[in-house]
Amino acid sequence: MxxxxxxxxxxxxxxRATRNTFKSLVFPGAMELFTVAGKAELLIYQCCLSFLxxxxxxxxxxxxxxxxxxxxxxxxxxxxxxxxxxxDSSDTxxxxxxxxxxxxxxxxxYAAKTVVTQFVTSMSASADVLxxxxxxxxxxxxxxxxxxxxxxxxxPLFVRHRTEKEISTEEAVNIGELRDPQHDKERVINxxxxxxxxxxxxxxxVPIANAxxxxxxxxxxxxSHYDASGRIRRGPAPLNLxxxxxxxxxxxxxxxx
Amino acid sequence: xxxxxxxxxxxxxxxxxxxxxxETQLTALDNGLRVASEDTGHAxxxxxxxxxxxxxxxxxxxNGTGFFLEHMAFKGTKKHTQTALEQQVESMGAHxxxxxxxxxxxxxxKTLAKDxxxxxELLSEVVQSCSLNEAEIEQQRGxxxxxxxxxxxxxxxxxxxxxxxxxxxxxPLGQSVMGPSSTASVIKSGLNLTRQDLVEYINIHYKAxxxxxxxxxxxxxxxxxxLAKSHMSGVSFEYEGDVVPVLSPCRFTGSDxxxxxxxxxxxxxxxxxxxxxxxxxDIVPLMxxxxxxGSYDLTYGGGKHLSSRLARIAVEDKLCxxxxxxSSSYSDxxxxxxxxxxxxxxxxxxxxxxxxxxxxxxxxxxxxDVARGRNALKASLVGQLNGTTPICDxxxxxxxxxxxxxxxxxxxxxxxxxxxxxxxDVCSKYIYDKCPAVVGVGxxxxxxxxxxxxxxxxxxxx
Numbered sequence: 019m020x021x022x023x024x025x026x027x028x029x030x031x032x033x034r035a036t037r038n039t040f041k042s043l044v045f046p047g048a049m050e051l052f053t054v055a056g057k058a059e060l061l062i063y064q065c066c067l068s069f070l071x072x073x074x075x076x077x078x079x080x081x082x083x084x085x086x087x088x089x090x091x092x093x094x095x096x097x098x099x100x101x102x103x104x105x106d107s108s109d110t111x112x113x114x115x116x117x118x119x120x121x122x123x124x125x126x127x128y129a130a131k132t133v134v135t136q137f138v139t140s141m142s143a144s145a146d147v148l149x150x151x152x153x154x155x156x157x158x159x160x161x162x163x164x165x166x167x168x169x170x171x172x173x174p175l176f177v178r179h180r181t182e183k184e185i186s187t188e189e190a191v192n193i194g195e196l197r198d199p200q201h202d203k204e205r206v207i208n209x210x211x212x213x214x215x216x217x218x219x220x221x222x223x224v225p226i227a228n229a230x231x232x233x234x235x236x237x238x239x240x241x242s243h244y245d246a247s248g249r250i251r252r253g254p255a256p257l258n259l260x261x262x263x264x265x266x267x268x269x270x271x272x273x274x275x
Numbered sequence: 276x277x278x279x280x281x282x283x284x285x286x287x288x289x290x291x292x293x294x295x296x297x298e299t300q301l302t303a304l305d306n307g308l309r310v311a312s313e314d315t316g317h318a319x320x321x322x323x324x325x326x327x328x329x330x331x332x333x334x335x336x337x338n339g340t341g342f343f344l345e346h347m348a349f350k351g352t353k354k355h356t357q358t359a360l361e362q363q364v365e366s367m368g369a370h371x372x373x374x375x376x377x378x379x380x381x382x383x384x385k386t387l388a389k390d391x392x393x394x395x396e397l398l399s400e401v402v403q404s405c406s407l408n409e410a411e412i413e414q415q416r417g418x419x420x421x422x423x424x425x426x427x428x429x430x431x432x433x434x435x436x437x438x439x440x441x442x443x444x445x446x447p448l449g450q451s452v453m454g455p456s457s458t459a460s461v462i463k464s465g466l467n468l469t470r471q472d473l474v475e476y477i478n479i480h481y482k483a484x485x486x487x488x489x490x491x492x493x494x495x496x497x498x499x500x501x502l503a504k505s506h507m508s509g510v511s512f513e514y515e516g517d518v519v520p521v522l523s524p525c526r527f528t529g530s531d532x533x534x535x536x537x538x539x540x541x542x543x544x545x546x547x548x549x550x551x552x553x554x555x556x557d558i559v560p561l562m563x564x565x566x567x568x569g570s571y572d573l574t575y576g577g578g579k580h581l582s583s584r585l586a587r588i589a590v591e592d593k594l595c596x597x598x599x600x601x602s603s604s605y606s607d608x609x610x611x612x613x614x615x616x617x618x619x620x621x622x623x624x625x626x627x628x629x630x631x632x633x634x635x636x637x638x639x640x641x642x643x644d645v646a647r648g649r650n651a652l653k654a655s656l657v658g659q660l661n662g663t664t665p666i667c668d669x670x671x672x673x674x675x676x677x678x679x680x681x682x683x684x685x686x687x688x689x690x691x692x693x694x695x696x697x698x699x700d701v702c703s704k705y706i707y708d709k710c711p712a713v714v715g716v717g718x719x720x721x722x723x724x725x726x727x728x729x730x731x732x733x734x735x736x737x
Contacts, residue, residue: 080423081433082339082451086444086532100445101523103608105549112708 165227174216299680307484320492323383325671328480339454388493442712446525529710547612567648572597
């Protein structure tokens with residue numbers, strides 16, 4: 019698309035007013051022109067100039083004097099030659115334009131989608147929170163019989179390396195006697211390792227490891243006794259210690275969360 | 276069958292009546308000049324020379340020569356001075372006229388049928404031996420400049436000239452017939468015409484194979500051929516250096532040109548796409564398409580009951596003062612468009628509905644619309660031939676364009692072959708999703724931006 023904007027020069031209103039004087043310019047015997055006084059003289063001089071230098075900017079005498087500029091610098095190669103019909107190349111030119119537009123549109127949609135997802139996902143948990151969400155524990159650091167405490171998601175996490183004796187004791191417990199009946203097998207993946215959250219289910223204090231009457235944990239706040247599987251045995255707590263989601267990456271690595 | 280039950284039936288159908296129409300006879304002289312005539316039986320006749328020359332054959336340097344030559348034609352020949360020529364013509368009671376267009380030039384005389392020999396003699400003189408004297412040339416410069424000045428106020432002409440200028444930019448078809456003011460100017464700037472230019476133009480373009488002696492009225496073809504032989508055998512048919520001017524195709528450019536002048540009361544807007552050439556088979560469906568859109572101006576009494584949809588909308592919302600669908604065809608290209616005149620607050624709406632009319636043609640035009648268009652076109656083709664001069668003009672133009680006169684019966688058959696699906700296909704080929712050329716003259720601030728006009732050349736819903 020090429021467009022030309024032209025305006026009749028400022029001279030136009032004056033041109034109408036001095037019609038007669040203007041006409042005399044074009045007839046033979048134009049010599050007496052310059053004796054005309056006043057405003058008309060200046061305007062005629064301008065008209066005269068424009069005859070001498072055809073097509074000056076801003077003033078023109080007839081619409082047939084308008085020259086459409088040469089837009090060859092902007093034309094596509096197929097339509098550079100004015101002696102070739104533009105119909106033949108019309109389909110290929112359109113196809114190129116539309117393909118370019120289509121491709122840009124697809125890219126634009128993907129860009130928009132990316133921006134929107136970025137804004138929307140910014141509302142989900144931030145990196146530092148996510149970093150805290152999992153904990154990786156090297157099991158070789160924990161000797162047998164020992165309970166290690168880790169800070170995980172703002173809460174204490176107990177990882178206990180159980181001895182054979184503790185395992186068999188816990189597995190032999192009669193579930194009917196328990197306030198919160200759960201067999202040991204339900205609470206562990208590998209019986210050697212117990213992973214529980216160290217928050218007492220009564221009122222939230224942190225139990226002490228390797229204390230209490232059942233060889234597990236004892237909560238000093240109100241006297242809740244837990245066994246080596248983290249189950250409540252005596253005291254005010256209603257539920258067993260919570261077992262979080264965990265998995266063993268390999269024999270030596272435990273990932274909780 | 277009882278006459279009472281045959282109400283509304285003509286005794287002969289229109290198609291049948293056309294078959295009985297007088298035939299146009301065509302003969303060629305030895306030098307290639309063609310003679311064509313139709314004997315209509317009138318007491319008067321129109322006879323003229325149609326020449327295949329026009330502004331399309333000119334270049335930047337000599338644009339306006341043909342038009343200037345037309346002015347010089349009746350200002351005296353080698354045998355008759357201007358006064359003597361005028362006296363001869365007037366004593367016959369004849370009218371002598373001429374016109375120049377982009378591809379044709381015509382010199383013709385309207386006279387009594389019995390004055391045919393004198394008319395042919397005068398015409399042959401005017402064309403072959405125009406005197407072109409210097410004093411007259413100087414005087415005619417002023418006349419041409421005054422005509423240029425006058426045409427500036429005919430905004431329809433300005434608009435359509437600018438349409439050609441922008442649509443065919445860089446090609447000879449973009450040039451106006453009248454040429455720039457520098458061509459006729461007094462001031463010898465090297466751009467203005469001299470007698471030599473006029474002589475050259477005649478030498479190059481006024482050749483027998485490109486000329487047609489056409490006549491219509493109470494003329495006898497044999498007599499006409501005899502007259503042509505005696506007066507026009509001398510027209511040359513050879514080119515200097517064997518250089519035959521050949522028309523190269525003209526590139527169409529989708530573009531726009533806006534001549535804004537808020538002091539004018541009405542805006543004149545035209546939009547056109549590249550159409551079919553005169554000899555293309557698609558020309559008839561496109562003419563039917565234009566008839567479907569039709570035309571309108573404030574004087575039409577039908578109001579909102581006019582049959583053209585665009586006219587109804589224009590009336591109901593007072594969108595325009597007038598509009599017309601037009602089709603200009605040249606030998607290898609053409610313009611198909613809509614021209615309208617509206618006030619400055621309704622240009623955008625009028626443009627929208629005009630393009631809507633085009634889209635309707637390309638997609639959903641109905642059988643009733645097409646039937647109406649066919650009938651309107653047939654009526655206008657016949658109605659145009661109301662006199663010896665229009666008939667003669669048609670003979671001249673047809674022989675130049677097609678090599679023969681296309682009879683009404685043939686037009687009829689071709690029009691009848693246009694069905695809605697044919698119309699949709701042809702219109703889609705020329706209009707749908709094509710880049711148009713747009714012109715605006717006057718208070719056109721509201722004229723739609725070109726990109727939006729271009730987007731309205733297709734429908735997303737389709």
